[in-house]
Amino acid sequence: MHVPTSHHWQCLKRLLCYVRVTITYGLAIRHTGLPLRLTAFVDSNWADNLDDRTSTSAYLVYLGSTPISWCSHKKRTVALSSTEVEYRVIAHVAAELE
Secondary structure (H helix, E strand, C coil), rough: CCCCCHHHHHHHHHHHHHHCCCCCCCCCCCCCCCCCCCEEEEEEECCCCCCCCCCCEEEEEECCCCEEEEEEECCCCCCCCCHHHHHHHHHHHHHHHC
């Protein structure tokens, strides 16, 4: 907001183009008669990448039967144990659910 540059203007135009193209997209949350509950699934592997021994983690969050959030990424740091990797991804999902 203070001292905007041409880079900021380009980013704004790109964002508005994205919104214009995806304006009809949405999530269909159907009423099934059951209460809507948040359900999260997480998984990770420990040091699976043979090049740098980093881990990969993923999660998927459902609201009822509709996926509303998901992520899969390679960790930047090398974990010392599989427990550490699992704890990190669970903490990340807990923050996402907050």
